Amino acid sequence: MTSTVPSTSTASADATAPAAARSRSGPCVVPPEASGTAGDVAVRVPYPDLLAFVTRVLRARGLPEDRAGTAAEALCHGDLTGFTSHGVTNLTRLYLPLLDSGRCDPHAEPRIVADHGASVLLDARRALGLWAATEAMDLAVERARRYGVGMVSVRGATHFGCAGHHALRAVRHHMVGLVTANCGRQRIVRPVGGRAPMLGTNPLALAAPAGDRPPFVLDMATTVAPTGRVRAAARAGQSVPAGWLQDDAGAPVTDPAAFDRGRAHLRWLGGDPDTGAYKGFGLGLLVEVLSALVPGAGIGPREETAGPAGPDDDIGCFMLAVAPGRLRPEAEFRADAADLFGALLGCPPVRADEPVRYPGWPEDARSRERRAHGVPLEPALHREMLDLAQASGLGFPEPVRPAEAGSPA
Numbered sequence: 001m002t003s004t005v006p007s008t009s010t011a012s013a014d015a016t017a018p019a020a021a022r023s024r025s026g027p028c029v030v031p032p033e034a035s036g037t038a039g040d041v042a043v044r045v046p047y048p049d050l051l052a053f054v055t056r057v058l059r060a061r062g063l064p065e066d067r068a069g070t071a072a073e074a075l076c077h078g079d080l081t082g083f084t085s086h087g088v089t090n091l092t093r094l095y096l097p098l099l100d101s102g103r104c105d106p107h108a109e110p111r112i113v114a115d116h117g118a119s120v121l122l123d124a125r126r127a128l129g130l131w132a133a134t135e136a137m138d139l140a141v142e143r144a145r146r147y148g149v150g151m152v153s154v155r156g157a158t159h160f161g162c163a164g165h166h167a168l169r170a171v172r173h174h175m176v177g178l179v180t181a182n183c184g185r186q187r188i189v190r191p192v193g194g195r196a197p198m199l200g201t202n203p204l205a206l207a208a209p210a211g212d213r214p215p216f217v218l219d220m221a222t223t224v225a226p227t228g229r230v231r232a233a234a235r236a237g238q239s240v241p242a243g244w245l246q247d248d249a250g251a252p253v254t255d256p257a258a259f260d261r262g263r264a265h266l267r268w269l270g271g272d273p274d275t276g277a278y279k280g281f282g283l284g285l286l287v288e289v290l291s292a293l294v295p296g297a298g299i300g301p302r303e304e305t306a307g308p309a310g311p312d313d314d315i316g317c318f319m320l321a322v323a324p325g326r327l328r329p330e331a332e333f334r335a336d337a338a339d340l341f342g343a344l345l346g347c348p349p350v351r352a353d354e355p356v357r358y359p360g361w362p363e364d365a366r367s368r369e370r371r372a373h374g375v376p377l378e379p380a381l382h383r384e385m386l387d388l389a390q391a392s393g394l395g396f397p398e399p400v401r402p403a404e405a406g407s408p409a
Contacts, residue, residue, distance in 0.1 A: 055068045075088060080370050127158070133319070162205075183201060185310040188265070215360050
């Protein structure tokens with residue numbers, strides 16, 4: 001990629017916060033993404049060792065070492081923060097098949113198509129999204145440092161993991177990061193009132209500094225749940241809550257396996273039209289406009305769309321970095337950010353044992369705990385990684401001894 005930004009290692013959510021924030025104590029609030037199958041005993045492995053293993057696997061598929069390391073950090077971010085549907089579970093289900101099929105080129109060199117200073121159009125040329133999205137956000141940060149705002153619009157991309165991971169790269173520079181991505185030509189979600197799927201789950205993420213506290217990180221699909229969580233529930237033999245899926249008649253479906261059988265489809269945030277479905281649908285279209293229409297990436301909705309879902313190739317991404325320190329004194333911005341998120345944490349709770357938290361706070365707490373005591377892998381996933389290690393001729397990390405693991409989170 002033509003850029004003045006050197007390749008750097010990815011900062012985790014907790015690494016972006018000052019030491020004072022990292023030493024804070026408090027309850028570990030676990031969002032639904034972190035939930036496992038009842039009765040399962042997860043196997044904990046040291047985070048540095050897991051990161052090194054994923055890096056070696058990607059190196060064996062042809063990625064240069066620096067790209068493989070960056071991609072591994074992006075992938076393991078899901079396991080650190082609890083968004084396990086976007087973690088190493090996707091190594092064998094998504095990323096290795098992308099590389100093995102040739103849909104993703106491990107040696108691709110992203111190319112700048114248009115450069116207007118604060119705005120850049122980048123063709124990722126089928127590079128691994130876990131790495132290429134990181135480079136794109138770093139370029140946006142570099143431009144924001146010069147112009148106050150940096151926008152990198154990307155086409156020709158592949159799946160990039162957790163959007164929040166890439167948005168967080170702006171926070172380490174005391175900036176605000178916004179990331180959106182469409183799902184290329186994949187069509188799995190229907191317009192409100194429509195019978196044919198035309199859009200993807202179209203995620204978006206925004207990350208912002210929060211003073212001496214963990215960064216604010218909103219990382220969300222514009223549907224009620226992402227496909228990864230639906231499929232994870234199906235693999236675990238679990239049902240999903242009513243409201244995630246519905247059938248052609250609009251009746252709720254709780255069997256997640258019905259999704260891949262074509263007997264159920266995802267619902268937009270808001271659920272029904274009278275409870276806000278048009279807000280979720282509208283956000284999905286907002287992502288499609290920013291991510292696909294602007295750069296000229298693969299667009300989901302087509303007049304001829306009526307058949308099965310297309311592949312999520314030619315994904316479009318929108319990376320925006322905003323440098324408030326170029327608009328007003330940075331110290332003022334950082335103080336105001338501390339006041340904003342401090343006030344939220346200080347809000348009197350309804351229940352004394354459930355203090356108010358903002359998006360990003362629980363994930364930061366979990367990340368710190370898992371860095372210290374190991375990353376939990378569900379037994380089936382652990383066996384899958386052992387099989388991959390054996391097939392690849394690589395060693396897999398030894399589990400953390402129970403005495404070292406501490407209390408799970």
